[in-house]
Amino acid sequence: xxxxxxxxxxxxxxxxxxxxxxxxxxxxxxxxxxxxxxxxxxxxxxxxxxxxxxxxxxxxxxxxxxxxxxxxxxxxxxxxxxxxxxxxxxxxxxxxxxxxxxxxxxxxxxxxxxxxxxxxxxxxxxxxxxxxxxxxxxxxxxxxxxxxxxxxxxxxxxxxxxxxxxxxxxxxxxxxxxxxxxxxxxxxxxxxxxxxxxxxxxxxxxxxxxxxxxxxxxxxxxxxxxxxxxxxxxxxxxxxxxxxxxxxxxxxxxxxxxxxxxxxxxxxxxxxxxxxxxxxxxxxxxxxxxxxxxxxxxxxxxxxxxx
Amino acid sequence: xxxxxxxxxxxxxxxxxxxxxxxxxxxxxxxxxxxxxxxxxxxxxxxxxxxxxxxxxxxxxxxxxxxxxxxxxxxxxxxxxxxxxxxxxxxxxxxxxxxxxxxxxxxxxxxxxxxxxxxxxxxxxxxxxxxxxxxxxxxxxxxxxxxxxxxxxxxxxxxxxxxxxxxxxxxxxxxxxxxxxxxxxxxxxxxxxxxxxxxxxxxxxxxxxxxxxxxxxxxxxxxxxxxxxxxxxxxxxxxxxxxxxxxxxxxxxxxxxxxxxxxxxxxxxxxxxxxxxxxxxxxxx
Amino acid sequence: xxxxxxxxxxxxxxxxxxxxxxxxxxxxxxxxxxxxxxxxxxxxxxxxxxxxxxxxxxxxxxxxxxxxxxxxxxxxxxxxxxxxxxxxxxxxxxxxxxxxxxxxxxxxxxxxxxxxxxxxxxxxxxxxxxxxxxxxxxxxxxxxxxxxxxxxxxxxxxxxxxxxxxxxxxxxxxxxxxxxxxxxxxxxxxxxxxxxxxxxxxxxxxxxxxxxxxxxxxxxxxxxxxxxxxxxxxxxxxxxxxxxxxxxxxxxxxxxxxxxxxxxxxxxxxxxxxxxxxxxxxxxxxxx
Numbered sequence: 001x002x003x004x005x006x007x008x009x010x011x012x013x014x015x016x017x018x019x020x021x022x023x024x025x026x027x028x029x030x031x032x033x034x035x036x037x038x039x040x041x042x043x044x045x046x047x048x049x050x051x052x053x054x055x056x057x058x059x060x061x062x063x064x065x066x067x068x069x070x071x072x073x074x075x076x077x078x079x080x081x082x083x084x085x086x087x088x089x090x091x092x093x094x095x096x097x098x099x100x101x102x103x104x105x106x107x108x109x110x111x112x113x114x115x116x117x118x119x120x121x122x123x124x125x126x127x128x129x130x131x132x133x134x135x136x137x138x139x140x141x142x143x144x145x146x147x148x149x150x151x152x153x154x155x156x157x158x159x160x161x162x163x164x165x166x167x168x169x170x171x172x173x174x175x176x177x178x179x180x181x182x183x184x185x186x187x188x189x190x191x192x193x194x195x196x197x198x199x200x201x202x203x204x205x206x207x208x209x210x211x212x213x214x215x216x217x218x219x220x221x222x223x224x225x226x227x228x229x230x231x232x233x234x235x236x237x238x239x240x241x242x243x244x245x246x247x248x249x250x251x252x253x254x255x256x257x258x259x260x261x262x263x264x265x266x267x268x269x270x271x272x273x274x275x276x277x278x279x280x281x282x283x284x285x286x287x288x289x290x291x292x293x294x295x296x297x298x299x300x301x302x303x304x305x306x307x
Numbered sequence: 308x309x310x311x312x313x314x315x316x317x318x319x320x321x322x323x324x325x326x327x328x329x330x331x332x333x334x335x336x337x338x339x340x341x342x343x344x345x346x347x348x349x350x351x352x353x354x355x356x357x358x359x360x361x362x363x364x365x366x367x368x369x370x371x372x373x374x375x376x377x378x379x380x381x382x383x384x385x386x387x388x389x390x391x392x393x394x395x396x397x398x399x400x401x402x403x404x405x406x407x408x409x410x411x412x413x414x415x416x417x418x419x420x421x422x423x424x425x426x427x428x429x430x431x432x433x434x435x436x437x438x439x440x441x442x443x444x445x446x447x448x449x450x451x452x453x454x455x456x457x458x459x460x461x462x463x464x465x466x467x468x469x470x471x472x473x474x475x476x477x478x479x480x481x482x483x484x485x486x487x488x489x490x491x492x493x494x495x496x497x498x499x500x501x502x503x504x505x506x507x508x509x510x511x512x513x514x515x516x517x518x519x520x521x522x523x524x525x526x527x528x529x530x531x532x533x534x535x536x537x538x539x540x541x542x543x544x545x546x547x548x549x550x551x552x553x554x555x556x557x558x559x560x561x562x563x564x565x566x567x568x569x570x571x572x573x574x575x576x577x578x579x580x581x582x583x584x585x586x587x588x589x590x591x592x
Numbered sequence: 593x594x595x596x597x598x599x600x601x602x603x604x605x606x607x608x609x610x611x612x613x614x615x616x617x618x619x620x621x622x623x624x625x626x627x628x629x630x631x632x633x634x635x636x637x638x639x640x641x642x643x644x645x646x647x648x649x650x651x652x653x654x655x656x657x658x659x660x661x662x663x664x665x666x667x668x669x670x671x672x673x674x675x676x677x678x679x680x681x682x683x684x685x686x687x688x689x690x691x692x693x694x695x696x697x698x699x700x701x702x703x704x705x706x707x708x709x710x711x712x713x714x715x716x717x718x719x720x721x722x723x724x725x726x727x728x729x730x731x732x733x734x735x736x737x738x739x740x741x742x743x744x745x746x747x748x749x750x751x752x753x754x755x756x757x758x759x760x761x762x763x764x765x766x767x768x769x770x771x772x773x774x775x776x777x778x779x780x781x782x783x784x785x786x787x788x789x790x791x792x793x794x795x796x797x798x799x800x801x802x803x804x805x806x807x808x809x810x811x812x813x814x815x816x817x818x819x820x821x822x823x824x825x826x827x828x829x830x831x832x833x834x835x836x837x838x839x840x841x842x843x844x845x846x847x848x849x850x851x852x853x854x855x856x857x858x859x860x861x862x863x864x865x866x867x868x869x870x871x872x873x874x875x876x877x878x879x880x
Contacts, residue, residue, distance in 0.1 A: 023773045027688055030680035034702050034747070037740050041712060044719040099615045106612035119616055126623055128794075128860065130801025132831045133853050136838045137626050140633065140846060168622050175619075199605035222707065229709025231804035232831075236838060256711050256804070263714075263808045269723075281715040285708065292707035296700065391763060396691070423769030433760035436783050445778065446768035493764070500768060 045285055048278030055272055061279060067242040069258065069273045076276055078283060080244040084159065084252035085284075088234060089227035091163025091248060092170055097220055099167075100174025105204055107175070108182040127172035135236030138165035143237070157239025157251035165233050170223040177222060181215020182208055184302060218298035225291035229284065231256040255284045342367045342504055342534040343388060348402035349562075350383050352395065357383045359562040360402070363553055365504075370526055370535045372549035372571065374542060375586070379555045380563025381538040382430075385506050387411075388536070389425040390418050407503070423450070426502035430509045432489035434481035434496070439464075439473050442481040442492055446500035459499055466532075467495035468525050487518025494525065498533070505529065507537040511544065523548040542587055546575050554583050630857070634850025642851060646816040647833065651844035656852050658815045659833035662731065663800060663859070665822055666829055669735035670742065670799045675792055677739075678746030682788075683776055685747070686754045706744035713741040714805030722809060729810025731822035734829070737809050738799040745795040753787025754780060786874035793867040797860050803831035830856045 053061070056076045064077015103123075107116055143161045147154045154160070185208055193203040209216070239251035240261050253261070262277045343365035350358040358380040365371050373381040383392065390411060392398040404411045411421055423446070434442050443460045452459075460477075464470040469491040473484070481492050490510055497505055507526075511519040519541075526535055526548050539545055545552050552575070553568040567574060567583045578584045645655025685702075689695030717737030727733040757780055765779035781788075811832040819825040830852055837849035 020771055020773050024684075024688060027680045027684035030677045031684040031689065031698055033677055033681065033740075033743065034698065034705055037705060037716075037743070038701055040720060041708065041716045044716050045712075048719060099618060102612045102615035103619065106609070106616055110609055110612060111616075122620060122623060126619060128797065128801075128864075129626070130803065130831055130856065130860075132801070132803045132834050132838075133626070133630070133857070136834065136846075136849060136853060137629060139838065140850075141625060141629050168619075171619055199601050201605040201608035202601065204608070225707055225709075229711065231709070231711045232835065236835070256709070259711055259715070260804065260807050263718075263810075278715065278719075281712060285712050288707065288709055288712075289704065292704055295707075296703060389767065391767060394763070394766065419769050419771055421769075422767055427763075427767035429760060429763060429767075431760060433758075433764045435761065435764065435779055445765070449768060449770050449774050449778065496764075496768065 041285065045278060045282035048275065049282040052272070052275035052279040055275065056279075065244050067253070067258075069242075069262070069276055074272065076272075076279075078255075078280065080242050081253060081255045081258055081280065082283070082287075083244060083246065084238070084242070085228055085254040085256070087159050087246055087248065087252065088163045088166055088238060088254060089224050091160060092166035092227040093220065093224060095164060095167030096171040096174050096223055100171045100219070100223070101178050101209075101216060103171070103175040104178035104182060105208070108179050109200055109204055109208070123172040123175055126168075127176075130232075131169060131230060132232040132236075134165050134169050135233040137168075138162065138233060138237035151249060154249055155251055157237065157241070158249050159238055159252045160248040162234045162238035162252075162254075163248065165237055166227045166230050169230065169233060170226050173226060174219050174223045177219035178212070178216050181212040181219065181302060184215060185211045212302070214298045215302040218295040218302070221291050221295040221298065225288045225295065228291070229256065229288050231260060235260050255280050259284075340367065341365055342407065343536070344403075344405040345384075345388075346403040346405075348384065348387065348400065348404060350380065350387055350392070351397075351399040351401075353397040356560065356562040358387075359558065359564040361555070361563075361565050363565065363568060365534060365536055366551060367534050368530050368532075369550040370530055370537060370548055371551040371553065372545035373536065373538045373553050373555060374540070374545045375555035375563065375566075376557070377540055378561065378563075379557045381555055382508050384555075384563070385508055385536060385538050386427075388504075388506055389422050389427055391422075391427065393418065423500055424502050425504045425506060426497035426500070428490070428493050428497055428505065428507045428510045431513050432486060432493050434484075434489050434492050436480065436482055438478045439481050439484070439492060440477040443495050443499050445496060450500060460495075463495040463499040464492075466498055466529065467491045468521065468528070469495055485518070487514050487521060490514060490518065490522060491525065494522070494529075498529070502533070504534045504536065507535060509538050509540065511539070511541065519544065542575075542589070546571060554578075554580075554586060556582060556586070630850050630853050633847050634852070634854045637848050637851035638854055642848070643855075647836075651842070651848050654837075654848050656830065656833055656855060658818050659828045659830045659852070660855070661818045662811070662815070662827040663829045663831075663856075665731045665819060665827065666735050666738060666806075667796055667800055669732065669822065670738045671792065671796050673735065673739040674743055674746045674795065678743055678792065678795075679750050679781075679788060681743075681747045682750030682754055683780075686751050687772065687776055687780070702744050702747050706748060709804075710741055710802055711804040711808070713737055714808030716740070717805060718808045718810075727823070729812070729826065730824060731819055731827045734806050734809045734811060734827070735822070737805050738802055741802065741805060742795040742799050745798065746792055749791025749795065750784075750788045753784040753791060756787060757783045786871045789874065790867045790871045793863055793870065797863040797867075800860055800863065801831055801856065803835055806832055807835075830859070 061076055061078050063079070064075060065079045066075040066077050067080045068075045107119055111119060138161045139156070142164055143154060143156065143158065146161065189207050189211055190203060193207045198206070234254050235257045238254060238257060240253045240257055241251040242253040242258065243250065245252065258280055259277050262273055267274050341364035345361055345363040348358060348361045349356060361384060373385065375381055386392045387400050388404055388406070388411065392400070400412065406421065406425060409416060435445060437445070440460055443463050444456050447456050447459060461470060464473060469488060472488060481489065484492060494505075511522050514522070523544060526537070529535060537549065549571045551569065552571040554566045554574060555563045556566050557563045567578060567580045574583060575587050578587060642655045643660065644657055645653060646658055647656075648654040685695060685698060689698060714737060717733060717740070721727045721733040721736050722729055727736070761779050761783055762775055765775040770778065806829055811828050812826050815826055815828040819827040834849050834852045834856065837845045837852065840846070
């Protein structure tokens, strides 16, 4: 190679390669932190819940309709906590699903690019506001507003206020996931519909929504999971009164609110109440985990169809 | 199904046998001792065979052009030489590619070292989002080079005929250059680590005619120090810039195979095969 | 087709468009109402004394100094811990793990973890860090718990940033004889840096606002001193302080609660601003 200065090839190459194995090990270890966390969470919940079930039979826990952890006689039937949780989640979804889906349709089918660039960040801001702030909003605005307008007898705490605020809180989630699902619908389907003279609304109703259905279902399920696991907004808005009721104007206690209540007090760690915290936590985890899996399965399904 | 046209598979010595006019002794010597030797190379992507039993000798310090219709496996073949196809899931190669007498796929062959000795320039210019200087210095830094980088960068940029255009803005981003300049930057980047062979995968397909000519002139200069293999779908380019031409096409099973190879002048003026004649005269492809 | 049907179809279309617009408008109104509520209630309470005082039984004298310091402590530690592990895990999943069963399991696991309620992380942190490892109810235990909580978010956003780097960049580095790690460190990470950093800052922002897990990790609501030692001292954070004040019936406490929310929101806004600026600065040279 005359005329070209040579680059000496030092054996540094060999040393850099010796490090490769170590680096890959470290990277793999980091990725495994996730697995360790999952296994850790499940182990902790199962083991600690077992200590509880030694004292309270699982049948009593899962089928009991009375929950009284602080007032004698104690009762640990989890059904009131579960139904309260579901009641609030239901109210939230009744609000968030229609609004969220409509918002998504509007963003993906009606809004101009420029408007979308304004709206998207607003939804992201809404999604990023801490839930404690939503809780504050519920007690300072939503409950007083409900009292002043349609429900003058509403108490300070109610499932309704909590449901509404949780609905606001999960709305951005429903909207953005639904928008993803709508965007995954191939252009060809839209164009086919418009070419037949359909209006936008007809295209949305007859083509897009059916095509995006499993994606929208996934969004709804994930929103439900978020609503079930939501804590601070619910603690502040729904109160801590464990009762079996489907009346949304009552104060209720959700699973998460019970966990907070026990953690806030000076409950001794050996007490039955403290052990109940883990049993309720395990139940909560099982419910949300199942919902998340269903949602992931639905997403995988619509991806399979269109990608 | 018809029997395919008999495939010319000249032996290694045949390729350089007819040395171009004015060739020096060094040329015929190098063609007897090719830089790269491909024997019965077949490539698969999963179950699909992309290349069938290709045998070639790539002469030293020459430009060898691989031409043929798109999809005939030229790029696949090229990327097998520096084993870039290792990165493609499902890729498999059979046959033998020898670089300086050593199999590139042998267990003992170090792919990192191979790629340092066999450089590559891609279809679309792909400078790193770094300064012009750091783009050229990239490979040197990989080697752990710490001294003399400035001089090597300048030398490489001069060799790539880019120095005069960028010497006052070496700290500007490489991506701020024009397409033709970016591609010459990528060539400078490739030659900075002084490879022995430079593989070029349709290096001008994204460039305007003026930049294309600049790159072709550059290739003619670079063969003083390097062996160049270029894939191109542009026949004029092969005719203008290469010393040897290999024409590939695909069979009924879409696997690429070599129809004819030889000195560029001969392939374009007196092809032996009807398929070659049709292709170079623009009747298909 | 009669003109009557056509008219009806057009009206239906217009009505639907209006309805959909109203849905968006409703969320906009909510956001504005929320901000007005917080500013109107808390704005007047935010003064220098509010930043420099500890909580007090007298609302007018109360401040957020310990909570603010606690939040800064926790945030810093969370950022330090999640950055290397999150990015390393993302690199592994995108560049090393391939597409086999093991990597699919890892991916599914990460997205599942992202959906676990934050309070469950609190329970886990309580059992593991506070009790089993004996770290106690400290800033350190809180930071570890929140790190686990946002790690999936960091990993997912880093993976997206890495995936956005064009394959031609990887090829360019490999063709120059880069080893896999050299390719990652010198080509991939510099190119993915804007996306990765933005994702981390946003994830850390999430940790700033988290409340529920820290109730379990024992962030105390009445801390009158500034925590100095993250491994020993009792601590509180802004969201916990907000929770404590918001739950009291007196209007004065709700006012300082709103004031603390205002500070929290400004803090998060600043973090978002940092993310935007980082992104703009770092990606100025990167335009594929």
